[in-house]
Amino acid sequence: METIRLVYPVEGGDLIEAGEASSKMKLTLKKLGLPQDVIRRASICMYEGEINMVIHADGGQAEVEVEMDQIVIRMIDSGPGIPDVEQAMQEGYSTAGSTARELGFGAGMGLPNMKRYSDEMTIDTEVGKGTTVTVKIKIPQ
Amino acid sequence: MTVQELIPSMELTVFHLAQPERPVAGGYAGDLLSWVISRAGQDCAWLTIMSNQNVAAVALMADVSCIILTEGVQPDADLLRRSREKAVNLLGTSLDTFSAACRLGKALA
Numbered sequence: 001m002e003t004i005r006l007v008y009p010v011e012g013g014d015l016i017e018a019g020e021a022s023s024k025m026k027l028t029l030k031k032l033g034l035p036q037d038v039i040r041r042a043s044i045c046m047y048e049g050e051i052n053m054v055i056h057a058d059g060g061q062a063e064v065e066v067e068m069d070q071i072v073i074r075m076i077d078s079g080p081g082i083p084d085v086e087q088a089m090q091e092g093y094s095t096a097g098s099t100a101r102e103l104g105f106g107a108g109m110g111l112p113n114m115k116r117y118s119d120e121m122t123i124d125t126e127v128g129k130g131t132t133v134t135v136k137i138k139i140p141q
Numbered sequence: 142m143t144v145q146e147l148i149p150s151m152e153l154t155v156f157h158l159a160q161p162e163r164p165v166a167g168g169y170a171g172d173l174l175s176w177v178i179s180r181a182g183q184d185c186a187w188l189t190i191m192s193n194q195n196v197a198a199v200a201l202m203a204d205v206s207c208i209i210l211t212e213g214v215q216p217d218a219d220l221l222r223r224s225r226e227k228a229v230n231l232l233g234t235s236l237d238t239f240s241a242a243c244r245l246g247k248a249l250a
Contacts, residue, residue: 016219019198023227026201036183040204044178047202104174104191113179 004032004066010050010075012059015103021062022047032066038139041117042071045135048110049075055100056080057131070119071137081127088123089115142249144207144230147186150248151234151241153209156216159228163206168245170238174199181205186245188238194219200229207231209245211238 006028008021026043046062053060057079065072082088089111096106111133115121118135125131145161147153166184171177172191178199181187187205189196192214200208207230210216216224216231224231234241 016194019195019202022202023198036204040183040202043202043204047178047198103193103195104172104177105195107173107175109175109179113175116179 001068003068006064006066008062008064010053010059010062010077012054012057015051015054015100015105018051018054019047022050025062025064029066029071034066034071034139038071038137042073042137044117045114045137046073046075048113049073049133049135051105052110052133053077053079055096055105060130067139069139069141071139073135073137075133076130077132078130081129081131082123082125083127085123085125144186144232147207147245147248148232151209151244154233156210156221156231156233157224158230158232159224160206160230163230165206165249167249168242169205170242178203188241188245190214190238192216192220194223196220197223197227197229197231200224201227209234209241211236211241 010021029039057077060077063074091112092108094106094108100106119138120136122134142165144163147165165186169181169185170188172189181203183204184206186207188209188211190212210233213235
C-alpha cells in the first residue's frame with residue numbers, strides 16, 4: 001500500500017464546532033478498512049489535538065499519513081508555544097480558560113491522552129512561534 | 142445486548158437512533174469530556190448530564206455505543222443535529238445518574 005496523505009484545516013475560535021477534522025479522518029480510516037482499535041486510538045489522539053489547537057492556538061492544520069504499518073498524525077499550529085512541556089504533560093495541569101471548562105474540557109488531559117493512546121509522541125514547540133505535536137499509531141500486521 | 146434491546150429494558154427515551162444493532166459492552170458515567178474520552182471503553186453506554194454538541198463528537202471518537210442523557214436532561218438543538226450528522230445513538234432517561242447506572246448494570250448482568 002502506498003502512503004496516503006491527508007490534510008485537514010482546523011478552524012480556530014469556536015470550540016463548540018471542534019471535532020470536524022477528526023470526524024472526517026475517522027470516516028476515511030474506516031473506508032480504508034483499518035482495524036477498529038487503530039481507528040479509535042487515532043481518532044482520540046487527533047480529537048484531543050484539535051481541541052488543544054482551538055483552545056490555545058486559534059486553529060492550525062492536521063496532517064495525516066497512513067503508511068503500511070503505522071499512522072502518523074502531525075498537529076501543526078502557529079500558536080503561543082508551550083513554555084514548559086513537562087508541566088503540560090502532567091495530568092490535571094491546564095491553562096485553558098473558563099469557556100473551555102464550562103463545555104467539559106480544560107481538565108489537563110489532552111496531551112496525556114494523546115500519549116496514552118499513541119505508540120509514540122513528540123512535541124516540537126517554540127514560545128511565540130508555535131507547536132507541532134506528532135503521534136504515531138502502529139497498525140498490527 | 143444491543144442498543145435496541147437496552148431501550149425497553151431501561152425504559153429509555155429515544156432522541157436519535159442511528160445504529161440500533163450496536164452492541165452495549167459496558168457503561169461509563171461522567172460529565173467532564175476530557176475524562177470521558179480518556180476513560181470510557183469502546184461500545185459502552187455513556188451516562189451524562191452534558192448536552193452540548195461536543196458530546197456527540199466525544200461519543201464518536203471514543204466509539205461508545207450510545208449516549209444516555211440522565212436526570213431528564215433534554216439535548217440542545219445542536220447536539221441533536223450533530224448526533225444525526227454523525228450517526229450517534231442519543232437516548233435519555235428521567236432517572237438520576239446513579240439510578241441509571243444501577244439499571245444499566247442490571248440490564249447487562
